[in-house]
Amino acid sequence: MKNTFGQSVAVTVFGESHGPELGAILDGMAPGIPVDEAFIAHQLDLRRPSGKISTARKETDPFRIVSGVFEGKTTGTALTILIPNSSQHSKDYAATRALARPGHADYTAYAKYHGFEDYRGGGHFSGRITAGLVAAGAIALSALAGKGIYVGTHVAQCGPVADAPFAADEETLKQQLKDLNQRTFATLDDDAAQEMTRVIEKASAAHDSVGGVLETAVVGMPAGVGEPWFDSLESVLSHAMFSIPAVKGVQFGAGFDLTCGYGSQFNDSFRMEGGRVVTTTNNNGGINGGISNGMPLQFRVAVKPTPSIFRQQETVNFMEGTNADLQIKGRHDPAIIHRARVVVDSMTALTLCDMLALRFGTDWLAPTQPTQE
Amino acid sequence: MKNTFGQSVAVTVFGESHGPELGAILDGMAPGIPVDEAFIAHQLDLRRPSGKISTARKETDPFRIVSGVFEGKTTGTALTILIPNSSQHSKDYAATRALARPGHADYTAYAKYHGFEDYRGGGHFSGRITAGLVAAGAIALSALAGKGIYVGTHVAQCGPVADAPFAADEETLKQQLKDLNQRTFATLDDDAAQEMTRVIEKASAAHDSVGGVLETAVVGMPAGVGEPWFDSLESVLSHAMFSIPAVKGVQFGAGFDLTCGYGSQFNDSFRMEGGRVVTTTNNNGGINGGISNGMPLQFRVAVKPTPSIFRQQETVNFMEGTNADLQIKGRHDPAIIHRARVVVDSMTALTLCDMLALRFGTDWLAPTQPTQE
């Protein structure tokens, strides 16, 4: 589906960078999930640009929920979140509308929508649209937490700087995930955050941009969720991740590193621990044969450097079919890696809610398991 | 969907490693596509283990098409391909059925199917099931070739050995893709294939296994295919790739390498060339904003080392909830990377047929564009 993702729990996004409102619909979520507006606001804040390493465009994200919530809880029907855009100066876009910004979707949008696309500020392709995903994702994260399932993401790498790795121990990991959610620049190691910030500032000063790697973990996931073939947990999670703008790679567990060694190094041995099946390592990222094995889900997402840079670039005027030079104006982020992580958390939570509801039914995520009719 | 993938052109797989027959249904393909049984057989041969670097289990792959083909051409309705399994000795499996092979799906299958799963030889999780995908994919590849779209994959890396890169020039690349399809061990550089074979043989001798990286390219893809959000071309292609057993990573264009440099290095500049919009580099793998830009699609897939190794491994008896040791018997591949590439080609072709049919209609892939009613 074009703007809808999910089978039992589904999210739909809509809006454009310079339209009046954007948002999301969260459909099929179990009834009775408390909707914590402060937590939604907190999540939207994590996504918002802030400080000098992010664009100065002031995005305030007030939001309102116009359906699907009654007396503070989900009703189980379509939940609609609207986020108004603050007034934009759109006049500057018409002049350069046919100049394809390198690394952006201007030309491909034209090839698909034949010039009818809203080209202002990236239109429907704008990263701004992820605000809707983050708001819907906040409710999905709450629902999962109610079942003891926690999701979190850190900036594992930015430029040449690497963060500390996730803890192998599940209890420690769970605490790390909760802590990460409180951080504006989400690293496990404080020094890493500072170094990464310097990398970004340096890129900014050089009129350039950087990308990075996000690493996500999920603890508390029950075993037995996912499908052997087309709806493998890797398939649906990667489908969700590659929906996020600027994501160009996804790997589970040891991922591409698995290709550099031997089976004997990477096979995760099973052991009994406290009456439960565990693995002694987690090179498969908590997934065997497309199905969760009860260990933490773990995966990495590659985020490319922001394509908007303040240098003259070669391009084409795709309406005239001529070569052209382009100098992007305005203010743009020299990095989005620190903001993208909350989008990754959100899409992860939405995807897992869907997979869990498909597996265990639409009531499973409800805080108290209701008696079956 | 569990065993069905695709919206307009869809593939369904079925079967188990030790069942009587396995296969696939290809549904929604345009009518009138010539079905070349020799090409299907060729593709199945590429997937078959052969020589000393593959398992000695003799898999002959006769197949028969029982629906959807009439007078040698696709009818446009469900096309069913059946592949019989040769007789298997299944008795040995019962003894170890509760011992989870590390890196395999035995335990997760149990968590999902509660012991009712066919556990013999991996059952429905077996790589053998990919034979159905390859047979269906052969028809998809033919359909694409009829429209000037070519798909090919090489073993870009195996252990420490790297193959030569794909050509940047589209005509040369197209020839490379055609050549790769003729090779049993698909590399661009002959020496690389020999070195990789030695790596695999060495692993085999050490009772171990290796993985590798496959790189795929597609030339001739029209611009304007894919969606900005949930059905981005990256999303649907990665969904397909992660359906393939042992795949643990997918990246498009420069992928994870994009995270180590600057925007100024990786932005693909647009230029006019022969009246057509092209990019001077292809770090985005032919996709901007989720939509094809007309350049070759390019992506890499990480295949983990075969988990079946001939060493004693620690595991659990998941039915008894006890620790156990496991020594896998029989013959198993020390590597599947050289066989997996044709599965990657097949899933790529099936996915692109679907995306093209959604975009341009169900007749688009037909050899001669029929007059619209």
Add this chain to the structure above:
Amino acid sequence: MKNTFGQSVAVTVFGESHGPELGAILDGMAPGIPVDEAFIAHQLDLRRPSGKISTARKETDPFRIVSGVFEGKTTGTALTILIPNSSQHSKDYAATRALARPGHADYTAYAKYHGFEDYRGGGHFSGRITAGLVAAGAIALSALAGKGIYVGTHVAQCGPVADAPFAADEETLKQQLKDLNQRTFATLDDDAAQEMTRVIEKASAAHDSVGGVLETAVVGMPAGVGEPWFDSLESVLSHAMFSIPAVKGVQFGAGFDLTCGYGSQFNDSFRMEGGRVVTTTNNNGGINGGISNGMPLQFRVAVKPTPSIFRQQETVNFMEGTNADLQIKGRHDPAIIHRARVVVDSMTALTLCDMLALRFGTDWLAPTQPTQE
């Protein structure tokens, strides 16, 4: 999908009777379709209760489009229409929330949503939600009209009164469809509308309600749309029709009448006419084997009498598990048949846009067929 319908062109509805806003998202519509706000308003007016045969609850239907339209035309991305609810008095609902209104969804909503449902005024089950469908449907109707496809519905029967039948001649029929769209009470015969109105008034005076039969026709539909099996045109159209509250029957062509006669009476003979294949009768409603045959689509929809009647009724208090008596208060429609027809037109148009886009591609409905990339 729960609140989303369609594969290539999809509609999503959201909102509750007493929530702040309701609406719909129209996704996947071709780019470049002119969006005529006056026509949307006109359609919403046709759905609104008016005069003494409809409820006095004043529903003004201002609406605003917050995404997917740029410079007056569809962009091709998710198009969101919001319709605010006027302020409601909701206090009266709490007292009777556990008394299941006979013929309504109060009890089934409770069985599904466990008491978390918004019970005020029917909540998400309210017929009021169809306003979103009508607004989205207006754009679908415009898109179809741009391709020479016209949809229209008349009140074929209300109580004992029958309307005149649709014309057999296609040109006359097309004119009838256009005329119907201008009528508040859509009949082909003016006298029938007056008699039906008297039937409704009489029911209202008796504190009772009536239903009726709507008949829809579509002219200009190309042959070759629909699928032999699960997405037969009948299947998808009936799926859409039964989504409309109070619909309890759907039949195509001669429908249930076909069961009372002989094959020799009902087989529609084919003939050439003006170089085109036609049928001399249309007992199959323009569909053979699930696929359009180029003749007008024709089907009938049974709308049950409004379940809200001003009489004491027997029911249960489903929260206490006791029998109870119920006297519905407020003002309610003694009939909705004359308002439902525009909902039928809307769902028909949305469904056909989807089927046409699946068949001929996402650009087919665009006013000017763009050159293929």
Add this chain to the structure above:
Amino acid sequence: MKNTFGQSVAVTVFGESHGPELGAILDGMAPGIPVDEAFIAHQLDLRRPSGKISTARKETDPFRIVSGVFEGKTTGTALTILIPNSSQHSKDYAATRALARPGHADYTAYAKYHGFEDYRGGGHFSGRITAGLVAAGAIALSALAGKGIYVGTHVAQCGPVADAPFAADEETLKQQLKDLNQRTFATLDDDAAQEMTRVIEKASAAHDSVGGVLETAVVGMPAGVGEPWFDSLESVLSHAMFSIPAVKGVQFGAGFDLTCGYGSQFNDSFRMEGGRVVTTTNNNGGINGGISNGMPLQFRVAVKPTPSIFRQQETVNFMEGTNADLQIKGRHDPAIIHRARVVVDSMTALTLCDMLALRFGTDWLAPTQPTQE
């Protein structure tokens, strides 16, 4: 989807009238359901033509299950049933392939598949394909019965003859449903079956054909299944019913009769009975607001007279664009109503399994509710 129906439990059909094999895949069924091959054979027998009121074409229906069953029980993965076609004489079809049989899909198949369709004996449109649905449906019926849910259908009307109505009492109704499954010509009243047989024989003697009305009931359905809007239980059931060849109408509860009376007559009052919510009448067919209310589901399906009649008919040669006369040869059924009922049972069961699995999870239909991981 074209040949696949269902979201959590899905069925895929394939095959042609004169191809080597046809069949179905049942995917997503809970693991552990006993597969009773004798019951599948029994169901296939109910679908087979027999006696003088059905075509003399000898259809023996041996079948084999090639995947998804292990040790006599469903595994939970794709279950494939193959049914070989006995050898057919196909030569006679080529001569008349361009003559559209009135009431059949020959012309619409041509409009959709451009002449590549297998035209022999109706090809993929043949009623013969329903054998696959019946075989898959048998397993769905078994699964439902294991949960106390029973499905049954009687020939409510054939020509001018009406059968006795279903019992209002649930226990009696359940017994009726079980009895119907043992009858070749499924009526509640023996005399009705005999009279209907005479009607069919008379039509046959007159080289004509008749249709009829099937009525289906389901007892034991839990309340709370279905969706308020697009996946209303009526929507998905009608979608399934209209997939069956020759079905032209579907109505729930009192259906079109609801349009002839008053709300006060048809509102089903709620009452407590044995601690359970029931309705005193069932004019809504067990569904309120698209959701099951715990009362028996009840609906009627209109089956048109078989279009193959032994009279000269007017038609066109659609390849030459000329008028033509057609005299159908061979042997054909003067009625299929008595055979279609088992197809209706099957599609009903498949649809309900899907809706129940979506609602309560993929394990719900399993005989013993397994402990959740």
